[in-house]
Amino acid sequence: MNTWIAIGATAVGCYAVKLAGLLVPAGALERPLVRRLAALLPVALLAALTAQQTFPDGHTLVLDARVAGLGAAAVALVLRAPFLLVVAAAVLVTAGVRAMGG
Amino acid sequence: MTSAGSGLTLLQTCALSLLVFTGASQFALVGALAAGGNPLTAAAGAFFLGVRNAFYGLRLSQLLALPRAVRPFAAQWVIDETTAVALAQPTRRATRIGFAVTGLSLYILWNLTTLLGQLGAQAIGDTAAWGLDAAGPAVFLALLAPMLKTTTERAVAGLAVLLGLGLLPVLPAGVPVLAAALAAPAVLCLEGRRRGTSRGHARVDDASDAEGSAAGGSDAEGEEAR
Numbered sequence: 001m002n003t004w005i006a007i008g009a010t011a012v013g014c015y016a017v018k019l020a021g022l023l024v025p026a027g028a029l030e031r032p033l034v035r036r037l038a039a040l041l042p043v044a045l046l047a048a049l050t051a052q053q054t055f056p057d058g059h060t061l062v063l064d065a066r067v068a069g070l071g072a073a074a075v076a077l078v079l080r081a082p083f084l085l086v087v088a089a090a091v092l093v094t095a096g097v098r099a100m101g102g
Numbered sequence: 103m104t105s106a107g108s109g110l111t112l113l114q115t116c117a118l119s120l121l122v123f124t125g126a127s128q129f130a131l132v133g134a135l136a137a138g139g140n141p142l143t144a145a146a147g148a149f150f151l152g153v154r155n156a157f158y159g160l161r162l163s164q165l166l167a168l169p170r171a172v173r174p175f176a177a178q179w180v181i182d183e184t185t186a187v188a189l190a191q192p193t194r195r196a197t198r199i200g201f202a203v204t205g206l207s208l209y210i211l212w213n214l215t216t217l218l219g220q221l222g223a224q225a226i227g228d229t230a231a232w233g234l235d236a237a238g239p240a241v242f243l244a245l246l247a248p249m250l251k252t253t254t255e256r257a258v259a260g261l262a263v264l265l266g267l268g269l270l271p272v273l274p275a276g277v278p279v280l281a282a283a284l285a286a287p288a289v290l291c292l293e294g295r296r297r298g299t300s301r302g303h304a305r306v307d308d309a310s311d312a313e314g315s316a317a318g319g320s321d322a323e324g325e326e327a328r
Contacts (some may be wrong), residue, residue, distance in 0.1 A: 002135075004114065005145075006142070007121070010127060010144075010145045010148040011121035014123075014124050014148070017155055018155045018177040018181075019159070019173065023163075023173060036290055037290060038154050039154065039157075040290060043262070043286065044262035045150055045151050046246040046249070046259075047259035047260070047282070048267075049130055049133060050239045051263040052266050052270065052279065053133055053238045069236030073243050090240030091232065091237050095233030096233070097233075
């Protein structure tokens, strides 16, 4: 049930901002500061999410095979690999390290 | 795909792709729920990731010049990819076609792969043994990487990582990510102040900043403490 609440809230919220962009007259949100902030918010959120899902196991910081996987993803990104290849690299390396007893 | 390991049902995952349809928000929501987050904090994080779509909509509404009645239907397709394609078109007609074709094909593909990924994951069983729990952070990293163009973005990312990890032991699940979002206004504010005090040296500052980009996060943290 809780999950459905979260899905509903996210769906309504995300649709509302998309629609707002199309309906709001240009100029109301067109201020440079607002624009900069909207561009930087995803950067902050994605960075925090990447870090949190790589290291922590619940509430403590634990290093495991995922770190190796993410390292592989980073290398793939530097080499400008396509999106799916980046994710595949992370998955394969993580599985490999785990299989070797990591 | 990744939601299989986090306790969402097939129906919930597909509903997410059909109704939310903005990748980063979906992954964020699933991740926050998997970590045991409160549904509303999880939704708030996903919502803030979706806010950028409003700014895409602003650009698109001028370019597409859609009739008001059509806008509610077009809105669901206002995402990174459709905006990128639409903005690259030379004429209004091409812009409209680009937007519609990209929107429709992505919408169908995204929802199909969600369904297939979910069915596949159910067949596999233990997703962790296959390293699939690394897919989540890898997706976030892949979405983040193209955004890190200047020192400002790197500083925001660095500060957000510090905040997100540092607050993890003290705040309930899902909240540290929201707190990390404060890195954006914090760095912007700092940047504005620096530009105000040393306008003449701005160019020199930027050059030296770019060199020390790796230390960008800790720089911002240190200056904030002062």
